Amino acid sequence: MDERGRTRISRTGLNKPGSFLRQRSLEDGSAGAESAGPAAQQPGGGAGASAAAGPAAVDMSRRAPSRSVQLTRRLGLVIFGLAVIALFSGLSPGAFFTHGTLITVITAESIPMMLALAVTITLRLHDLDVSFAAIMILTASIAGELLVANHVSLAVAIIVALAMGLLAGLINGFLVVVLKLSSFIATLGTMSVAEGLALSVSHSTILTGFPAAFTNDMQNGPGGVPLGAIIGWVLLLVLWLAFEYTPFGRYLLFIGGNRTAAELLGLPVRRVRIIAYAVTGILYAAAGIVLAGMLGSVDPTSDATFLLSPLAAAFLGTTVFQLGRFNAWGTAVSVYVLAAISTGLQILGASAWVGDVFEGAALILAIALSRFLSKSSEVDLNL
Amino acid sequence: MAILELDRVSKSFDRHTVLDARQISIRPGYVYGLLGANGSGKSTLVKALAGYHAPDPGSAGRLRGQPIHWPLRTASSGIAVVPQDQALAVEMSIVDNFLVTRRRYRSLIGRVTWRDERGATSDSLRRVGLHRSPEDTVASLTAAERALVEIARSLEEILLTKVSSPLLILDEPTANLAQNDVERVFAATREIADQGGAVIIVNHRMSEVRASCDYLYVLRDGQVAFRGPGNGSDSTEVVTAMFGRAVAASASRMGEKQADPAARRALLLRLSSFAEMSNIGNVDVSGGEVVGITGLVGMGQDILPYQIMGLRKRKNLSVATHGGVLGGGPLEACAAGLALLPADRPTAAFWPAGTVLENYTIGRLSTSTRRLALLSGREHREATMRMISDWNVQADSPDAAMRTLSGGNQQKVQIARAIDRQKCTVLIAHEPTQGIDVAARREVLSALRAFATMERAVIVCGADYEALAEVCDRVIVLKKGSAPVTLCGSELSEESIAQCAMDTAAAVQ
Numbered sequence: 082m083d084e085r086g087r088t089r090i091s092r093t094g095l096n097k098p099g100s101f102l103r104q105r106s107l108e109d110g111s112a113g114a115e116s117a118g119p120a121a122q123q124p125g126g127g128a129g130a131s132a133a134a135g136p137a138a139v140d141m142s143r144r145a146p147s148r149s150v151q152l153t154r155r156l157g158l159v160i161f162g163l164a165v166i167a168l169f170s171g172l173s174p175g176a177f178f179t180h181g182t183l184i185t186v187i188t189a190e191s192i193p194m195m196l197a198l199a200v201t202i203t204l205r206l207h208d209l210d211v212s213f214a215a216i217m218i219l220t221a222s223i224a225g226e227l228l229v230a231n232h233v234s235l236a237v238a239i240i241v242a243l244a245m246g247l248l249a250g251l252i253n254g255f256l257v258v259v260l261k262l263s264s265f266i267a268t269l270g271t272m273s274v275a276e277g278l279a280l281s282v283s284h285s286t287i288l289t290g291f292p293a294a295f296t297n298d299m300q301n302g303p304g305g306v307p308l309g310a311i312i313g314w315v316l317l318l319v320l321w322l323a324f325e326y327t328p329f330g331r332y333l334l335f336i337g338g339n340r341t342a343a344e345l346l347g348l349p350v351r352r353v354r355i356i357a358y359a360v361t362g363i364l365y366a367a368a369g370i371v372l373a374g375m376l377g378s379v380d381p382t383s384d385a386t387f388l389l390s391p392l393a394a395a396f397l398g399t400t401v402f403q404l405g406r407f408n409a410w411g412t413a414v415s416v417y418v419l420a421a422i423s424t425g426l427q428i429l430g431a432s433a434w435v436g437d438v439f440e441g442a443a444l445i446l447a448i449a450l451s452r453f454l455s456k457s458s459e460v461d462l463n464l
Numbered sequence: 465m466a467i468l469e470l471d472r473v474s475k476s477f478d479r480h481t482v483l484d485a486r487q488i489s490i491r492p493g494y495v496y497g498l499l500g501a502n503g504s505g506k507s508t509l510v511k512a513l514a515g516y517h518a519p520d521p522g523s524a525g526r527l528r529g530q531p532i533h534w535p536l537r538t539a540s541s542g543i544a545v546v547p548q549d550q551a552l553a554v555e556m557s558i559v560d561n562f563l564v565t566r567r568r569y570r571s572l573i574g575r576v577t578w579r580d581e582r583g584a585t586s587d588s589l590r591r592v593g594l595h596r597s598p599e600d601t602v603a604s605l606t607a608a609e610r611a612l613v614e615i616a617r618s619l620e621e622i623l624l625t626k627v628s629s630p631l632l633i634l635d636e637p638t639a640n641l642a643q644n645d646v647e648r649v650f651a652a653t654r655e656i657a658d659q660g661g662a663v664i665i666v667n668h669r670m671s672e673v674r675a676s677c678d679y680l681y682v683l684r685d686g687q688v689a690f691r692g693p694g695n696g697s698d699s700t701e702v703v704t705a706m707f708g709r710a711v712a713a714s715a716s717r718m719g720e721k722q723a724d725p726a727a728r729r730a731l732l733l734r735l736s737s738f739a740e741m742s743n744i745g746n747v748d749v750s751g752g753e754v755v756g757i758t759g760l761v762g763m764g765q766d767i768l769p770y771q772i773m774g775l776r777k778r779k780n781l782s783v784a785t786h787g788g789v790l791g792g793g794p795l796e797a798c799a800a801g802l803a804l805l806p807a808d809r810p811t812a813a814f815w816p817a818g819t820v821l822e823n824y825t826i827g828r829l830s831t832s833t834r835r836l837a838l839l840s841g842r843e844h845r846e847a848t849m850r851m852i853s854d855w856n857v858q859a860d861s862p863d864a865a866m867r868t869l870s871g872g873n874q875q876k877v878q879i880a881r882a883i884d885r886q887k888c889t890v891l892i893a894h895e896p897t898q899g900i901d902v903a904a905r906r907e908v909l910s911a912l913r914a915f916a917t918m919e920r921a922v923i924v925c926g927a928d929y930e931a932l933a934e935v936c937d938r939v940i941v942l943k944k945g946s947a948p949v950t951l952c953g954s955e956l957s958e959e960s961i962a963q964c965a966m967d968t969a970a971a972v973q
Contacts, residue, residue, distance in 0.1 A: 328829035331822065331826065331829055332826075332829070334815070334818065334822075335815045335818065335822070335826050338815030338816070338817055338818055339811070339812075339814060339815045339816065341775070341811060341812045342806075342811075342812055342813050342814055342815060343815075343826075344775060344793065344794045344795070345773060345775060345794050345804050345806060345812060345813070346794075346798070346826060346827050346881075347794060347795055347797075347798025347799065347803075347827070348795075348826070348827075349795065350795075351795075405817060
């Protein structure tokens with residue numbers, strides 16, 4: 082592999098300190114290396130909270146007359162997020178509650194945001210798709226290889242990557258819907274296949290040397306907010322509308338809530354499920370393109386870095402706004418709340434290993450919380 | 465001396481008395497039959513004897529001469545209940561299944577002494593007339609042999625307590641058995657009685673029980689409505705005792721029934737050669753009809769609705785509508801105008817955590833708006849509010865979770881949702897009256913009746929004979945090993961359906 086003049090890497094070599102690397106490389110691209118440790122949170126949480134007010138209000142009017150207790154339960158996570166911001170602002174005055182930290186967090190969370198939103202689609206079906214990170218890295222590797230080694234045009238590379246994402250999603254859909262395999266086990270398989278293909282495509286090297294125009298576009302945007310983060314927010318709005326105001330979004334929940342009933346009612350269960358998997362595949366690929374542009378490099382073994390926090394955010398999202406339901410705004414707020422905590426810990430000087438421990442603990446806590454707050458088995462998946 | 469003498473045993477739930485039986489006497493050497501319709505208190509009595517319920521104060525009796533102290537302690541009472549569903553590990557051997565409840569023959573270090581275990585198992589099997597090796601797997605046994613294994617295991621459990629005369633209660637032991645298998649099970653009960661024990665068989669199939677039991681107790685409304693020797697009792701008398709009304713034939717019918725069955729009406733659905741358990745022959749369902757399909761437990765009327773819809777494999781069933789023979793799943797059946805009201809509403813009809821609005825409007829999402837249009841919240845809310853008031857549904861608001869509604873209210877929502885569908889021409893209701901209160905029952909039945917206008921029909925599958933007699937134009941009673949019987953017109957009554965269904969075995973003999 083070295084004949085290509087790239088650094089050969091081992092799988093384990095870059096996996097462990099993944100989140101740390103992600104942090105650093107994103108900072109290089111955004112506000113400047115100074116704020117390496119300190120990542121910002123205040124407006125991150127603030128954005129989540131203010132954005133949350135809209136759908137929460139909609140939701141409240143849609144629901145039965147609700148008491149303040151119910152309101153508190155629905156908005157508990159938002160309140161908690163604000164408390165976290167206040168706490169870390171107090172503990173690290175001048176480091177946490179800054180514009181630089183805000184931009185850093187928004188930048189760093191754009192990939193988890195896109196993945197968490199995409200995985201929310203299949204979670205609404207009560208299916209668990211764990212192949213998202215691996216498919217994202219595979220499509221990013223394909224785009225990178227095309228751009229760097231084959232010098233194809235950016236548009237072609239993006240189209241090919243999206244097509245590969247669609248194909249991967251359709252394969253997942255075929256396995257789960259047509260062959261009726263357990264979604265978790267089937268996507269565990271496709272995850273490993275995608276990981277291997279990513280290594281093959283990239284010849285086990287970190288792909289670098291993306292066109293500067295591409296990376297510059299992705300890393301910059303209006304008001305210093307990178308384009309990648311804005312793409313995530315647009316996706317949030319689109320999914321929110323699709324979930325709440327289209328038959329498709331309602332079908333996802335109904336099929337997830339009771340597939341037998343959906344079938345007996347004559348709903349297009351198979352079509353909806355396959356479309357859901359196809360769409361998520363495309364979204365994973367979109368996240369891969371954003372990743373390549375924002376990092377300016379693709380590490381074909383870095384998928385594990387992106388595995389836990391999107392799932393944790395999606396599950397935590399069921400504890401806010403629409404209790405017991407996977408919903409777009411809940412997922413988005415959860416992404417930023419989790420980011421606020423991990424960033425705060427980093428600023429306080431926590432060691433690198435704390436990040437991994439936090440991610441795992443957050444996932445477990447998120448699932449436990451969603452279970453207890455919704456007071457039903459509504460969030461149990463069809464595994 | 466009698467094993468068990470109950471002067472009085474009563475049980476109330478929420479001040480509602482479900483059981484108040486007097487003077488029941490069980491003697492060694494006899495096989496007893498316990499009959500009763502649904503809700504007669506039959507299973508409450510069995511549960512009281514199993515030690516599961518503590519009867520109300522005032523209940524008194526003697527067990528082997530000693531006054532009973534409620535609740536009965538199963539370990540020492542010498543009474544065992546063999547449940548209906550077989551609690552056997554199918555992939556394991558017979559002796560393994562015995563070891564689940566027995567752990568006696570152990571060597572000093574706690575190792576299982578297989579030779580002794582096998583010997584004891586063989587003895588127990590022989591006690592019920594089953595000559596199989598203890599090494600055989602349960603999977604290799606027939607349904608009757610499995611039932612015998614369970615009986616043998618329960619009997620052995622009692623005998624281990626060293627009581628003089630065991631009492632075995634078999635809860636619907638023959639529900640899933642073919643005729644010659646039924647005889648094997650009854651032969652085993654006779655064997656137990658001959659060895660000095662007593663057996664109570666809880667059963668639906670009256671003709672079987674009459675032939676095989678020495679003495680019958682019939683419960684109705686919690687009381688003993690009939691007692692008498694098995695062979696000497698008149699079957700009409702027993703059925704009357706079970707259902708309480710000898711005059712069921714004159715029970716009020718609902719609405720306007722089809723006056724002239726021969727009148728030319730649109731043929732909507734044809735079912736043919738259904739042979740899961742029994743043969744349905746050909747059933748034609750025409751516009752304006754309400755057709756009932758019933759039979760004893762396990763005759764196939766409980767899976768038929770799901771086979772018609774294509775949710776379960778149709779096997780030998782052919783379902784034809786005006787569009788041709790159905791070959792696909794529920795999507796195709798719904799498109800062909802069929803709709804199903806499942807009996808098990810939480811698992812097959814609703815998204816239980818969803819709201820009433822979401823569950824009610826799910827079927828109209830794609831029809832009421834253009835494909836890509838956004839959902840109209842106001843339109844759906846108004847439709848749901850209208851449905852709630854039209855059907856008198858007890859719900860806090862359209863946003864109440866579906867699972868918080870009572871069974872009757874859920875059923876109303878389900879019917880309203882099915883009726884809403886313009887395309888729906890044949891409504892298939894599976895046990896539509898199950899788990900709902902009396903008032904809702906009336907509304908549900910009249911809604912079904914009203915649905916069957918000129919070009920629409922209803923099929924009711926289930927075992928609520930009273931409801932079937934009330935709402936159906938004709939009722940098809942499925943029978944094992946013989947052609948189904950169709951009851952219609954003046955011969956259609958709750959009693960005639962019951963008699964026809966229960967005389968299944970007699971028809972074979």
